Amino acid sequence: MPVAATDSFAKNTVAAVQEYSILAGRAVANMFSGPRYWADIFTQMDSIGVGSVPIVILTGFFTGCVLALQSETALEQFGAVSKTGSLVALSMVKELGPVLTALMVSGRNASGMASELGSMKVTEQIDAMRALGTDPTRKLVTPRLVATVFMLFFLTVISDAVGIAGGALVSVSLLGLNPTTYIHSSYASLAYGNVVEGLTKALFSGFIIATVGCFYGMRTEGGTQGVGKSTTQAVVVSSVFIIIVDFLTSRLMIAIFGS
């Protein structure tokens, strides 16, 4: 029995990876051929991008604040409190901005995509779409993929900016740092490679959120219980993938830019 269970698990895993790869591949390929659903793309941009602005601002701002607060204690021991701006800026742009934004957007939108598409699947709306001559991948997945990748890029920029601003507020108002020193230190420490690294992570995370969310939505089975299961799986898997890809991208960027 354990051998049969392992065998079945392995087969299901391989089948899921294959199914995911086909879906992601088709979603990307659809960008280069018509018809293109521009209205759906803009609707998704509004829902995913504009709708996520408040949580991204709040997360980014308070992350910057706490980063400045915590780093001050450590930097003080080395007499390097003036480097708080540098530490906050590098941490936000290279790591925390892209990753926390991606995780917040994943929690909000990967779940939304999985539940929306999952509900459509269990109520036969996906089949109805196919019966009416529409490719569901083209109509439902590609617009979400384009919108997420595009909007997550700008959400990450917003998160980085408000994070640095949050750090500045704490540094100036609570730690008594000179604003000019903070801003100069932040600006001087950021190299081209740091910005590229952070924004590349945003592109990969956007791809993961959309494809994983849609994948779990499109393979939903078993009614409302199945929708709930897909939603949870979409958030968990996309969050884990974001962290793993974050590590791999960091390693790649260090190899390319040397820092």
Place this chain on the structure above:
Amino acid sequence: MPETQEAPQTENAAEDSGPVVEFDKVCIQFTRKPVLEGISFKVARGETLIILGPAGCGKSVLMKLANGLLKPDSGEISIFGQRIDTMREDDLYKFRSRIGMVFQESALFDSLSVADNVAYRLHEEGMSEQEAHKKVEEALHFVDLDQAIDKFPSELSGGMRRRVSIARAIISQPDLILYDSPTGGLDPITSTTIIELVVKQRDVSHATSLVITHRLQDAFVIARNRFNSQDNKMEQIPDNGIDESTRFLVMNEGKVVFDGDTRQLVHTDDPWLKDYIS
């Protein structure tokens, strides 16, 4: 050039004379137990095939196979003379423009209004908004739902949703209409309204159709009634007559147990079938 011109003519001629739907030894299974085993039948142009059978006997799977939404494990399925079991998904999207389908639970897009649901196919085909709106009004008038045009599916009753689903299926005047349990879960009065629409569509457009039902009374209403266009209502065919274009396919446990016309079904000697229709 002459060769390329001749080929489509021959193909069209074969398509016109041959059956609209043809299943040949079709089998499919999802888990260990086969859902359909060796299903073979044909539906000629203009015919209405009523598919009867107990719940879980594979009727809905058969309907999805007929629209290419599922692929059989073995056997051949031809629609309008073209094999759809081997057709690429991209080609199937275009091919389905000739097929209308009414789903078991209506499957209306809940984020779209009734008008947008009904006009969905027309919008996909790039029809102008004005022309599409005119056709939507005609289709909704056909199903007697003119007043629901601006409503959303969540504001409609089960019967109204089913009628919108029929309007969506017939708006492009398809050559083949697939009704998957159009009266499932509806009360008897609403069921009669839906069946009247099926009969109306059969007698007005003469489109070929497959109708799944597990309600015998609905099946016999379709077979024994006709639509009177002058009075705009369904009426019984005089002298206990039956509609000659309506045939029956009865399934049980994934197999065809009867394929014939109304008279043959009523006078069957098969003990299971007699028990089922009694």
